[in-house]
Amino acid sequence: MNKIMKKSAILFLTFLTFILIIYSLCSVIKIVYAKNSNVIYIDPGHGGFDGGASSKDKEVIEKDLVLDISLKLEFYLEQMGYKTLLTRDKDTALAHTKKEDMHKRLKLINDNNTLLYVSIHANSYPDKRVRGSQCFYDNSLEENKLLASYISEMLKTINPYNNRKEKSITGKYLINNSDKVGCLIEVGFLSNQEEVSLFKTKNYQEKLAYGIFLGILKYLGHNGDSMSRNNKNNLQLNSVRLAIPTPTDMERLGWLIESICYPKIVFAMNGNLGAGKTTLTKGLGKALGIKRTINSPTFTIMKVYEGKMPLYHLDVYRIENSDTDFELEEYFDLDGISVVEWADNIKDLLPENTIYLTFTILEDGVRRVDFVSSDTEFIDKLNNIAGEYIC
Ligand SMILES: [Zn+2]
Numbered sequence: 247m248n249k250i251m252k253k254s255a256i257l258f259l260t261f262l263t264f265i266l267i268i269y270s271l272c273s274v275i276k277i278v279y280a281k282n283s284n285v286i287y288i289d290p291g292h293g294g295f296d297g298g299a300s301s302k303d304k305e306v307i308e309k310d311l312v313l314d315i316s317l318k319l320e321f322y323l324e325q326m327g328y329k330t331l332l333t334r335d336k337d338t339a340l341a342h343t344k345k346e347d348m349h350k351r352l353k354l355i356n357d358n359n360t361l362l363y364v365s366i367h368a369n370s371y372p373d374k375r376v377r378g379s380q381c382f383y384d385n386s387l388e389e390n391k392l393l394a395s396y397i398s399e400m401l402k403t404i405n406p407y408n409n410r411k412e413k414s415i416t417g418k419y420l421i422n423n424s425d426k427v428g429c430l431i432e433v434g435f436l437s438n439q440e441e442v443s444l445f446k447t448k449n450y451q452e453k454l455a456y457g458i459f460l461g462i463l464k465y466l467g468h469n470g471d472s473m474s475r476n477n478k479n480n481l482q483l484n485s486v487r488l489a490i491p492t493p494t495d496m497e498r499l500g501w502l503i504e505s506i507c508y509p510k511i512v513f514a515m516n517g518n519l520g521a522g523k524t525t526l527t528k529g530l531g532k533a534l535g536i537k538r539t540i541n542s543p544t545f546t547i548m549k550v551y552e553g554k555m556p557l558y559h560l561d562v563y564r565i566e567n568s569d570t571d572f573e574l575e576e577y578f579d580l581d582g583i584s585v586v587e588w589a590d591n592i593k594d595l596l597p598e599n600t601i602y603l604t605f606t607i608l609e610d611g612v613r614r615v616d617f618v619s620s621d622t623e624f625i626d627k628l629n630n631i632a633g634e635y636i637c
Pocket of ligand 1: 291292298299308367368
């Protein structure tokens with residue numbers, strides 16, 4: 247009897263060791279797998295038949311608001327070279343039932359090479375005074391909390407009054423069942439009137455997207471190595487945000503920038519009509535000693551100005567992404583300065599060290615210009631020469 251027990255004990259221990267070895271092998275495989283992933287998944291909540299929450303006046307529907315924010319976030323992440331995927335990029339559900347829709351979202355995030363994901367929602371609450379964004383995470387992974395805390399921290403810079411802390415949560419299908427690092431972001435409350443009027447402005451939507459973007463960058467920076475980046479050449483993360491009070495200052499900024507330009511530099515500009523893209527280019531032209539009047543080349547697509555260095559001023563408003571009829575990218579190889587307006591239309595053609603400028607019109611007429619680039623030196627120099635405009 248004793249012998250049999252001894253035998254069973256040995257068998258059991260062997261079995262236990264075997265399980266432990268398999269388990270640790272699995273963890274190693276899991277880590278290696280995660281290190282090779284490079285996709286950031288954005289999940290705009292709801293869509294199609296499922297509108298989610300809505301404001302009292304029905305003017306803001308959660309599914310539309312979170313999609314707008316998600317598309318802006320996608321833009322920022324792509325500028326930084328991250329491969330970004332969305333569970334939906336238009337007003338559609340992924341299936342006919344809510345249950346099936348959620349299954350599909352989870353499958354997309356889990357089955358792809360996902361480095362991290364964010365699921366974006368807006369909240370609603372019976373007490374109309376409640377407001378502020380908040381991040382929720384599943385506490386099975388320590389990394390989830392870290393990501394949620396960085397995004398919370400960055401979102402708080404928009405609303406310093408907001409004292410909501412990131413919180414672990416159960417009962418949320420997607421985040422509780424995903425095996426990837428991620429969190430759920432409630433960008434604010436559709437039941438709060440003040441927040442609803444903010445949600446209606448593009449400016450506030452941009453701020454929310456930018457806050458989430460910075461939180462993700464901080465998380466990825468914390469993680470250190472370049473595994474997360476889609477770029478083969480070790481893309482570094484650099485950005486500067488400027489607030490430009492008047493058109494004269496915008497021209498001055500262009501004039502200042504000339505001093506840090508070099509041959510083959512490419513400026514890719516995006517932002518609404520009248521946001522300051524051409525005004526900045528005018529200042530740059532003046533500093534280059536260009537006598538001709540610089541105006542927007544909307545109808546000609548391209549204008550060349552002779553100065554200290556040639557200035558190639560492109561306006562690709564009318565060009566579809568990567569339209570091969572125009573060999574625009576050839577200009578990027580010439581020894582001049584290229585300025586591309588509505589650059590998002592040809593984003594696939596832009597060279598790696600492109601300086602991306604996003605212009606935003608703020609409510610009081612001030613223009614915000616976000617510079618994003620992998621060109622560390624340029625961003626550093628810009629920090630020095632345009633210090634007075636940094637916000
Ligand atoms: Zn929701």
